[in-house]
């Protein structure tokens with residue numbers, strides 16, 4: 009079987025965790041290929057009639073499926089304290105985490121990068137990005153400027169010390185002289201990083217090789233993105249983005265699987281839009297409808313608890329995601345949240361200074377000025393959470409999904425009607441048919 013990529017089509021929190029979990033029993037490996045503990049995936053599982061909620065940040069969502077091997081790929085940035093906190097938390101709830109593999113080439117979030125993320129944001133003031141404060145940006149910056157620390161460095165104390173010393177020689181100047189913060193000691197950092205070495209050792213692997221062999225043996229590999237298309241550092245609303253490639257291309261560089269192995273790209277599209285942090289958001293609502301979506305959809309960040317900004321669905325963004333990711337299948341999530349609205353507006357284009365744009369404006373300033381052009385579709389009132397076939401949905405809900413499909417340019421293969429594992433309508437197999 010081939011490799012399958014799963015990405016977010018909007019600004020994150022589309023329900024990627026639930027979709028990955030859903031596929032979990034049909035796939036052998038789930039690989040997280042970008043980001044770190046800035047991600048927050050909520051997964052709801054029914055066990056013996058009781059709903060159990062899991063919030064994952066760093067671990068791939070496949071960790072909850074006993075038959076699946078979860079992999080932290082080379083493109084991820086790993087906060088070791090969070091890794092073991094999450095592992096311990098899951099083990100305490102009876103989840104077996106012993107299959108987890110961590111790439112030897114993944115980068116490690118050093119304590120000084122957490123500090124730098126926070127002080128930089130404070131320094132930027134009104135120009136801040138609204139980051140999660142987890143040290144993600146500074147760690148990827150270190151990777152690109154070639155003074156990062158990789159998982160494999162932890163197993164050679166001499167090399168590790170040299171790298172930490174080199175990084176701190178510069179960063180302490182910045183911390184002390186620009187931000188007026190206390191310098192970070194080399195031993196302090198060494199102590200924190202080395203404290204995890206023995207627990208980490210058995211998990212570390214050449215994950216690219218493991219995955220290549222698995223594919224050769226006919227195993228199915230799911231490559232799961234953190235964040236989403238418009239938060240991608242190259243294709244998103246730069247600079248209001250995260251610092252990694254969250255789009256389908258990033259799945260290859262972040263896992264070591266070649267593009268020729270990837271056969272399907274599944275994108276998760278929420279039936280409306282949300283965004284956390286700063287940055288442009290053309291369909292954002294500041295009225296009672298926005299509040300309705302936030303309340304009904306429980307739109308509060310899994311990672312930082314911040315209220316998410318809410319708005320109507322944007323099919324210009326959806327179409328852009330189809331193009332950038334080469335989407336073969338969409339999963340439309342949270343359709344149930346739209347129940348009870350008289351009319352449901354769908355953004356079909358933008359108007360920028362009197363000019364209509366059917367595609368994403370290439371110029372960021374234009375995107376900041378984009379005014380949504382809406383088409384109003386009929387709403388529905390019936391509870392759809394019990395629907396399990398497309399035909400069971402009210403006619404207006406079906407029409408909404410079909411219109412989205414037409415506008416975004418790829419088939420909608422599944423529709424989410426609730427947070428639970430079984431609250432989904434399948435139209436086509438996500439693994440190929």
Ligand code: GDP
Pocket residue numbers: 016020021022023024025026047048049050051052305310340341342343344345423424425426427428431
């Ligand atoms: P992710 O970051 O893309 O994995 O998404 P999050 O977990 O941050 O946010 C999605 C939220 O929506 C979670 O709380 C899910 O339990 C929930 N969810 C996912 N699909 C559906 C759906 O179809 N309907 C409803 N009501 N909730 C959903």
Ligand code: IMO
Pocket residue numbers: 016019020021022046047048049137138139140141142143144145233234235236239248249250251283284285286
């Ligand atoms: P999941 O995987 C939503 C946003 C932050 C901020 C910007 C940069 O749950 O969809 P960072 O800490 O990455 O440097 O912050 O990106 N952001 C997310 N927004 N969902 C996420 O992940 C996000 N991860 C980062 O709010 O605007």
Ligand code: MG
Pocket residue numbers: 020021022047048049050310
């Ligand atoms: Mg999330």
